[in-house]
Amino acid sequence: MTAVRNLILVLGDQLAPNLSSLAGADPACDLVLMAELYDEATYVRHHKKKIAFIFSAMRHFAEELRAGGLPVDYVRLGSLQNQKSFTDQIVQAIDKHRPERIVVTEAAEWRVAREIDQWRTRFPTPLDVRPDRRFLSSQLEFKAWAEGRKQLRMEYFYRDMRRKTGLLMDGDQPLGGKWNFDSENRKAADVDLFMPRPRAFAPDAITREVLQLVAARFGNHFGDLSPFCFAVTRRDAEAAFAAFIDQALSKFGDYQDAMLTGEPFLYHAVISQYLNCGLLDPLRVCQQVEAAYREGRAPLNAAEGFIRQIIGWREYVRGIYWLKMPGYERSNFFGHTRPVPDFYWTGDTDMACIRAAVTQTKELAYAHHIQRLMLTGNFAVLAGIDPHALHEWYLSVYADAFEWVELPNTVGMSQFADGGLLASKPYAASGAYINRMSNYCATCRFDVKLRTGPTACPFNALYWDFIARNRDKIASNPRMARMVRTYDKFAPAEQKRIGDSARRFLTSL
Ligand SMILES: Cc1cc2nc3c(=O)[nH]c(=O)nc-3n(C[C@H](O)[C@H](O)[C@H](O)COP(=O)(O)OP(=O)(O)OC[C@H]3O[C@@H](n4cnc5c(N)ncnc54)[C@H](O)[C@@H]3O)c2cc1C
Ligand code: SF4
Numbered sequence: 189m190t191a192v193r194n195l196i197l198v199l200g201d202q203l204a205p206n207l208s209s210l211a212g213a214d215p216a217c218d219l220v221l222m223a224e225l226y227d228e229a230t231y232v233r234h235h236k237k238k239i240a241f242i243f244s245a246m247r248h249f250a251e252e253l254r255a256g257g258l259p260v261d262y263v264r265l266g267s268l269q270n271q272k273s274f275t276d277q278i279v280q281a282i283d284k285h286r287p288e289r290i291v292v293t294e295a296a297e298w299r300v301a302r303e304i305d306q307w308r309t310r311f312p313t314p315l316d317v318r319p320d321r322r323f324l325s326s327q328l329e330f331k332a333w334a335e336g337r338k339q340l341r342m343e344y345f346y347r348d349m350r351r352k353t354g355l356l357m358d359g360d361q362p363l364g365g366k367w368n369f370d371s372e373n374r375k376a377a378d379v380d381l382f383m384p385r386p387r388a389f390a391p392d393a394i395t396r397e398v399l400q401l402v403a404a405r406f407g408n409h410f411g412d413l414s415p416f417c418f419a420v421t422r423r424d425a426e427a428a429f430a431a432f433i434d435q436a437l438s439k440f441g442d443y444q445d446a447m448l449t450g451e452p453f454l455y456h457a458v459i460s461q462y463l464n465c466g467l468l469d470p471l472r473v474c475q476q477v478e479a480a481y482r483e484g485r486a487p488l489n490a491a492e493g494f495i496r497q498i499i500g501w502r503e504y505v506r507g508i509y510w511l512k513m514p515g516y517e518r519s520n521f522f523g524h525t526r527p528v529p530d531f532y533w534t535g536d537t538d539m540a541c542i543r544a545a546v547t548q549t550k551e552l553a554y555a556h557h558i559q560r561l562m563l564t565g566n567f568a569v570l571a572g573i574d575p576h577a578l579h580e581w582y583l584s585v586y587a588d589a590f591e592w593v594e595l596p597n598t599v600g601m602s603q604f605a606d607g608g609l610l611a612s613k614p615y616a617a618s619g620a621y622i623n624r625m626s627n628y629c630a631t632c633r634f635d636v637k638l639r640t641g642p643t644a645c646p647f648n649a650l651y652w653d654f655i656a657r658n659r660d661k662i663a664s665n666p667r668m669a670r671m672v673r674t675y676d677k678f679a680p681a682e683q684k685r686i687g688d689s690a691r692r693f694l695t696s697l
Pocket of ligand 1: 459561597602
């Protein structure tokens, strides 16, 4: 190639052939640039599996593009050309390739989008930032939807997305006569249920090389590197999703909120890492789920529940993120300041439920939604952990964690740190909820039935102490007022025991 027309920068979470920046790419005069960047692997200390997954998926995507005829300048971490940041890498690429234009699909995260935006004034080379069409609702569409609304509730946004996509619709009405079948999706799981396993993929030569690199360069990051079983190509990610539809989708709805000792996946799809980096397409997976429902392979509560997570929650949290950034990451409605406890990194705690969630997070870089929300998230809000520090923890430890989706889930949904913009009430619960939805309590050192004392489940005193501590902030919330009234009915001596128990436990952290 002589002169480069478009230098197309493809980021690590943009591994999709239908990416807007690749539209109209001409192998004769355009060049794709991809780079494994130290800054991106370390701005929080990501789980080793997450770094390996993204680097390996990037290397495979570069091969896919090359096989399709597009030239790719792929810069490996540690190579001579390798720079620390996007900007340094672009400076070098401009010098080397002298492109007429830089083309990039808009970054999913504010931090990267801001960095790219600065190139307009920094470099004479024109910059073409294209919208990310993998999302079903653009940033502008979401802003228009949010404007003038007193409350931004996911349910109404979701209904609009059903109408827009036509998914599970019968004309202009929802299939089955209801938009939402969540009330059918709260079963606790039995230990003797058949538990499907997500498809596991043996590392190929490319992945093995990446695993060596990650072990050498990021060996001191959190988490286990092996066994490494993620799909790293589109074909394998699609096979993993097909296996989910065959084996797990039909019970996805029923057991969506359940937790079981030794069962990290239950009937969840385990595809968020593939969706978030572009190996799977969100609309396509929803269409496949709708097809499974129409063919009688899954009930409506499962198909609707699954589709709502993607065209509802996933799109909605992205909308909130772009509506509220920058600044959203510092939300702290309750004024919580406690550091993240050490056992969030080690799993070394007597609380069986938290130990299970952290241990599997370390091993798999995965925990399902209810473990994130009602175990580690719930404990953090009750214990008064600083939501920003917690956000950095979630961002580090999960293979699917990208700020646009992680931050609203942590700060908004789980910590209520935005004061109720995203969630209608804090997801705070005592041990009774965890006992109802799991079997963790059966083997725990603590007694879930006790409210106070050294052997009482810590969630209990912490829960009531949270209600007492924050009564001014939550008493006017119709969904919390009842709990404040219940606390008020406790005898003063019991209220004192609750306060003492909670303080003793928090001091021990
Ligand atoms: C504190 C906290 C932090 C979270 N951080 C992330 C994160 O960094 N990245 C991430 O993708 N999800 C995050 N989630 C949402 C959710 O927990 C994960 O998407 C889900 O656990 C991924 O596992 P799965 O693929 O098996 O999901 P399933 O339960 O099988 O659901 C199917 C898909 O729906 C989507 N989905 C479900 N719930 C949500 C949600 N609340 N927000 C956005 N998408 C959703 C995901 O793409 C998921 O793959 C977080 C939730 C909480 C409470
Ligand atoms: S008793 Fe409490 S700490 Fe132990 S597993 Fe149950 S909810 Fe968790």
